[in-house]
Amino acid sequence: MTTTFGQKPSQRAAPVAASPTTKAGKQAIATEMLTQLKRVYPDAHCELDYRNPFELLCATILSAQCTDVRVNMVTPALFARYADAPALSAAKLEDVEEIVRSTGFFRAKAKSLVGMATRLVERHGGEVPRTIAELVALPGVGRKTANVILGNAFAINEGIVVDTHVQRLARRLGLTRQADPIGIERALMPLIPQEDWALLSHLLIWHGRRVCSARKPACGDCVIAAVCPSAGRPT
Ligand code: SF4
Numbered sequence: 396m397t398t399t400f401g402q403k404p405s406q407r408a409a410p411v412a413a414s415p416t417t418k419a420g421k422q423a424i425a426t427e428m429l430t431q432l433k434r435v436y437p438d439a440h441c442e443l444d445y446r447n448p449f450e451l452l453c454a455t456i457l458s459a460q461c462t463d464v465r466v467n468m469v470t471p472a473l474f475a476r477y478a479d480a481p482a483l484s485a486a487k488l489e490d491v492e493e494i495v496r497s498t499g500f501f502r503a504k505a506k507s508l509v510g511m512a513t514r515l516v517e518r519h520g521g522e523v524p525r526t527i528a529e530l531v532a533l534p535g536v537g538r539k540t541a542n543v544i545l546g547n548a549f550a551i552n553e554g555i556v557v558d559t560h561v562q563r564l565a566r567r568l569g570l571t572r573q574a575d576p577i578g579i580e581r582a583l584m585p586l587i588p589q590e591d592w593a594l595l596s597h598l599l600i601w602h603g604r605r606v607c608s609a610r611k612p613a614c615g616d617c618v619i620a621a622v623c624p625s626a627g628r629p630t
Contacts, residue, residue, distance in 0.1 A: 452511065480521040504535070511534050
């Protein structure tokens with residue numbers, strides 16, 4: 396018998412005596428979770444298509460309340476017409492709206508894209524900056540987007556991307572009781588080696604999409620069930 400990922404049950408994590416009620420327990424859960432998810436998802440990566448930091452920034456802005464699959468259907472046309480910040484900054488808003496319409500909230504997203512590109516041209520020589528402070532000053536860019544850009548486009552681990560999957564799994568694993576993304580990010584940072592911060596988000600997102608879904612988590616097929624305090628009774 397094999398699981399969804401071809402892992403025999405005997406290959407799953409051995410039970411680890413860990414309780415999320417103590418700092419040491421949280422650390423044990425986080426360490427085992429990281430080890431097991433690295434093993435089953437050796438190719439975990441950002442699922443948005445991009446060729447450079449500018450494209451990743453555009454794609455990440457479009458990914459708000461939208462699937463990566465849908466964004467990847469839209470961005471080829473966007474990048475074919477507006478290849479860089481100067482081109483996008485000079486775009487007509489209604490033209491951008493038309494291209495990004497299917498990603499939802501298209502008026503706000505088009506405004507953010509053109510505003511972001513304009514600021515890149517005016518303040519950063521058309522290039523994407525490499526600090527959180529400069530990134531979050533761009534229209535349409537919050538801490539989550541800034542962390543996506545730094546971690547993936549520049550391999551700078553300055554924070555942890557907390558999306559809905561990271562949020563749900565961190566809580567189910569007992570690593571935090573926080574509900575807000577910044578509180579969750581702060582709780583995760585001391586538990587995970589800094590060089591793995593960007594990877595951690597990919598691993599949790601991949602696991603959330605494939606096994607630990609919001610509505611029907613497949614705890615029986617989960618390689619971290621042995622250390623998950625919510626196994627069999629997720630909330
Ligand atoms: S055991 Fe269940 S609740 Fe815990 S991480 Fe795995 S799928 Fe999610």
